Amino acid sequence: MAPSENTEALSQRLATSGLRSTPQREVVYSILLKKRDHPTADEVYARVRSELPTISLATVYNCLETLVQCDLVRAVNFERGPTRYCPNxxxxxxxxxxxxxxxxxxDLPPGVLDSLTRILPxxxxxxSIEITFRGQATDGRS
Amino acid sequence: MAPSENTEALSQRLATSGLRSTPQREVVYSILLKKRDHPTADEVYARVRSELPTISLATVYNCLETLVQCDLVRAVNFERGPTRYCPNxxxxxxxxxxxxxxxxxxDLPPGVLDSLTRILPxxxxxxSIEITFRGQATDGRS
DNA sequence: AGTAATAATTGGAATAATTCCAATTCGCAA
DNA sequence: TTGCGAATTGGAATTATTCCAATTATTACT
Structure with missing residues (x-):
């Protein structure tokens, strides 16, 4: 896979929103794509620092917020904890x-979201709809 | 409706969990039942104070947590904001x-939750499953 | 190229929500 | 009626996030 492909996608999305493509935004996004384990802002910060040691936590928050605005990333909240970020x-x-x-x-089979929408009065x-299951994954998974 | 009915339910649930029924817990629970608008802990605190002026915010948090443990109340989290509480x-x-x-x-028609569970690998x-819609309610509603 | 205008980043302070903790107080049981 | 564990309390501490003012980078224009 071309590593530039996603960077392209990012630049384009940013451009159409009138925003700039910056090293910080690119690295934050690439970090999210690299390991899709729903990291918190702090975790993203730690990972990004190895590539961009002078980035600030505030910038990580800003970049994540920007990515969410561009619909490239979803912000996910479980119970009380910190917000997690998902590039799926x-x-x-x-x-x-x-x-x-x-x-x-x-992954949701096609039609599930539509049929849920239909139960609304x-x-x-x-x-948008969010569905969250809570329980145990008995199986060893990434 | 008998006002003692819910208090009864509360006492029983607490008892079966080995917990005590206290004035604070009863009032917090009754406040949630009285106005089901998904209040935050702070809002519950404000409402409870008119009945129990010396209650502390820490106790409100404790009581809410206890009620959640007893499955009498659901804790609900939307995006970044504070946790909200729902006695439905x-x-x-x-x-x-x-x-x-x-x-x-x-309200969910019967079968919806089951059919969602079936999509799990x-x-x-x-x-448990949580479903959250986000959008506009065009209609004037409570 | 030079420069103004604008956007983005930065560090630190501020805020919001919640949890923690140690000291009292309460309620039940022996 | 005394004692023990549970519950409450107030305040301090923690966590996550946002805010802000100053700096730095990028773009557009000449």
């Missing part, structure tokens, strides 16, 4: 494993 | 209205 753009749910604390992406217009 | 025990989703900031309960055992 396919329609998917999250499975939160209570024993390991890990979060798994669960008149007058409710949903722009 | 029926299977329901949440609709978060982005224009008003309000949260509506959406082998090895994933879900104990």
């Amino acid at each position: 753009l396919r329609p998917h749910a999250h499975f939160h494993d209570e024993s390991t604390g890990r979060t798994h992406d669960i 008149e007058g409710f217009d949903a722009k | 025990l029926r299977p329901h989703a949440h609709f978060h209205d982005e224009s008003t900031g309000r949260t509506h309960d959406i 082998e090895g994933f055992d879900a104990k």
